[in-house]
Amino acid sequence: MSGVLAQTPPAPPPPPQEEELFLEVVLNGESTGLILRFTRGKSSGLRSSVQNLRDLELEPKLFGVAQLEQFDLDGIKGLSYAYDAARQSIALRIDDALRAPLALSGRSVRKPDTATVTPGAVLNYDAFSVLGRNRSSVISHELRYFNANGVLTSTGTVNLSRQLRQYVRFDTAWVHADPDTLETWTVGDLISASLPWSRSLRMGGVQWKRSFDLRPDLLTFPAAALSGSAVVPSAVTLYINGVRQVETAVPSGPFIINQVAGINGAGLATLVTRDPAGRAISTTLPLYVDTRMLAEGLSDYSFELGVLRRRYTTDSFGYARTPVASGSLRHGLGDSLTVEAHGESGNGLINGGGGLLWRLGQAGVVSASLAGSGGDGNGASRRGGQATLGYQYLSPRFSVDLQSLRASAGYSDLGTLDGAAGVRASDRVTLNLSLFAGHGLGLSMINLRSPLVPPARVRALSYSASLGWGLFFSVSAFRDARDDKARGVFFSVSGSFGDRISASVSRSRQNDARSTTSTIGRSAGYGGGFGWGLQALNNNGATLRAAQATYLGNYGQVSALMQETGGQRNTSLDVIGALVMMDGSVHAARQVGGGFALVSTDGVGGVPVLQENQVIGKTSSAGYLLVPNLNPYLSNQVGIDPSKLPLDARIASTGRSVVPARGSGVLVRFPVETYAAASVILHDGAGKPLAAGVSVLHVESGASTVVGYDGVAFIDHLQPLNHLRLELDGKPCVIEFPYDALKGEAMPTLGPYSCRSVQ
Incomplete structure (x- = not known):
């Protein structure tokens, strides 16, 4: 019997083992200073963990391996490497497509910060008085109260003369601004927003709008x-x-x-x-x-609801009775296209339309709009339409601006209903050419047709040049093609010189009137001081001479003006300033602008105050100075000059970053403490100066110090009676001495005092 001997099949080979490598990494020829873990199979290339990419500050999403834990280096397109076994290093070469670009900012701007508000009130005033026989005064004011919830303002003017005693209120409104949402709410008197092809209106009511000025660092146009x-x-x-x-x-x-x-x-x-x-x-x-456009995705809007304001500046409460509404909207659909919309309604009228700004690559921007109106406002048909078309190209060498508007006879808006006639046709052509060495040439042509004024067709030509030595020359001429008498020419030479001095000479001829004007003056410095001005005017033989003196101080500005014409002399006085109510007291100051700070030095007067490292004034005897016109919602540097403090003064900080809100103020304290300190000469029981380095305890304050050379120790926080404890040769002793503070004097030196042994 024969058979076949069965054999056991051979066992499968063991799976290849991965080799673990710790390699120094070189990225695009630059050493990273990192040693990272890689693995290598027996028959495959190197593998890396995704964490290695993060350690190298690379983005795994760009490599397409964000969802993995490991990946093959050979499988990444745009990545190559060289493994050096002898050096135990790996050189990676990565294309730019696999690297997130480093983001840089092309503009240097102050970063916005959270604004702070100290509740208070401001009264800005401008009192102008004509002296002499025909005495009269005009006092304008702005009263403002502010806190963290907003700003309440009211403006008006007082007219005082023999013929008239009258107060007219201009505007009263409460404004709340939110820098986080860039929204502003206004309740009271307001001006409605408008687009280049619509009109603004004075109203009393409510306004809700986007306010980009709450973020001064924000670029709204496509950058x-x-x-x-x-x-x-x-x-x-x-x-x-x-x-x-x-x-x-x-x-x-x-x-x-x-x-x-x-x-x-x-x-x-x-x-x-x-x-x-x-x-x-x-x-x-x-x-x-083009700064007129909006960046992609950015929106700007304003909506108003209220009643129209009438007879502004003459009637304090001249409001219409019929409510009206208005709204404007702009949106950046892309960096090359901004769309616009505007609508109005009220008193039987509806008006609405749309427009756009379209950038043609590098060839300029086209603007266009269409609007229509309907209804029977004031018993008349208001149906009509308006169209505008424009083109603008700006460059350092030349610029072109073309604008055209056409409106039908029936086209109306809310301004038309209120008696302000609109434009039926207008064309504007403006050309500017920049020549060599600061010379410029301009040409403009304007055609205008409106129901209430004669039609005009004006042509104007201008030339300007920089002459050097701070001098500037300009000449311009115009003529109305529809009226031969409407024409004129104007010459001017002006210059700015050292020490804030400026001067100008001009001569003009318009129709049959000839005029020559000469001025020279010196402005007051920002930190305060005197300024002056002289003027001579000859108008068709009639002369006028004027002289003005100005003083700008911490508490405002005073100007005196003297004029002489036709043998008569008139004198006037103008006082401009503000009263600020903050920190429980009233302070006189210069007029206050968008944001301000009230600096306090805790009653220390005569301390110079700096705004952006420029001296603006000195604190009053009560230790206050108002710093006006700070940039709202931006960091402003305000400080003091410590070199002018008393010798016994101590201050923790000499500068602060101040971020005011719009129309509001911030109280900035620089606490000034008075030193109660002295250099005390200490001796031992034998009358010899103590050795340097001996530890001394001031009992009253609990503070410790050490003895310096010649037995002198600096002791702070002194009291009328003081005790020092120390050890000499292992034995305790005590020194007792009095202290009498002399305010404003240099730090005294006391002693010598001998140490008395105690049990």
Whole structure:
């Protein structure tokens, strides 16, 4: 019997084991200083963990491995590597497409911060009085109360003369602004928003609008962004129209410069980087920026509801009875297209329309709008339409602005119902040419047709030149083609000189009137001081001479004006200032603008106060000074000059960053403490100075100090009677001495005092 011997099949080979490697990583020729873990199979390339990418500050999503834990280096397109077994290192070469670009800002701007408000009130005033026989006065005011919830303002004027005693209220409104949402609510008197092809109206009511001025750092128009790549770590410089805007160091790899500013219209951006040999590589790109447009996705709006204001400046409460509504909206559909819409209704009228701004690449911006009206306001048909078309191109060398409007006879808006006739036809052509060495040439043509004024067709030509030495020359001429008598020419030479002195001479002829004017003056410095001005005017033989003196101080501005004409002399006085109610007291100050700070030095007077490192004035005898006209919602640097403090004064900080809200103030305290300290000479029982380094305890304050050279110790927080405890040769002793403070004097030196032994 025969058979086959069965054999056991061979066992499968063991799976290949992965080799674990810890390698020093070089990225695009630059050492990272990192040692990372990689693995390698017996028959495969290197593998890496996704965490390695994060450690190298690379984005896993760009590699397509964000959902994995490990990946093969050979499987990534745009990635190559060289493994050096002897050096235990790996050199990675990664394309720019796999690296997130380094984001840089193309503009230097103060960063916004959270605004603070100290509740208070402000009364801005301007009192102008004509002296002499025909005495009269006009006093204008703005009364403002503010707190964290908003600002309440009221403006008006008082007229005082022999013929008239009258007070007229202008505007009263409460305004609440929210910097987080960029929204502003106004309740009271307001001006409605408008678009270039609509009209604003004075109203009494409520307004809700977007306020971009609550974020001064925000660019609302489409800003250019420039990208590039640095082969090696180097410096990148950006020039806009030859002016350096950005200069910064960048690592190797891609970068992008956002919010490129410093340009309106056409311009050239030049980006300079360096190659591995250190040679400069320059790239020039054309740009076109129009600040009238909105960036993509950005919206601007304003909505009003109320009644129309009538007889403004003459009637304090001249309001219509019929409610009206108005609204305007703008939205950036893209960086090249901004759309607009506007609507009005009230008193039987409906008006609405839309428009756009369309950027034609580098060739300028086209604007257009269509609007229509309907209804039977005031018993008349208000049906009609309006169309506008425009084109604008701006560049450093020349600019072109073309605008045209046509409206039918029946077209109306809320302003028409209130008696303000609209324009039926207008055309405007403006050309400007920049010549050599600061010379410029301008040409404009305007055609206008409106129901209440004669039609006009005006042509104007202007020329200007910078003459050097601070001098500027200009000449212009105009003529109305529909009226031969309506024409004129104007010459002017002006200049600015040292020590805030400026002067000008001008001569004009319009129709049959000839005029020559000469002025020279010196303005008061920002920190305060005197200014003056002289003027001579000859108008068809009639002469006028005027002289003015001005003083600007911490508490406001005073101007005296003397005029002589026709043998008569008139004198007037103008006082401009403010009263600020804050910190439980009233302070006289200069007129207050959008935001301000009240500086307090805790009763120490005569201390110089600085705004952006520029002296603006000195604190009053009560220790206060108001710093007007700070930038709302931005960081403003306010400080004091400690060199003018008394010798015994001590202050923790000499500068503060102040962020006021719009129309509001902030109390800024610089607490000034008075030193109660002295240099005390200490001796031992034998009358010899104590050795340096001996520890001394001031019993009254509990503070410890050490003895310096010649037995002198600095002792702070002194009391009328003081005790010092110390040890000499292991034995305790005590020193007792009095202290009598002399305010404002230099730090005294007391002693010597001998140490008395105690049990």
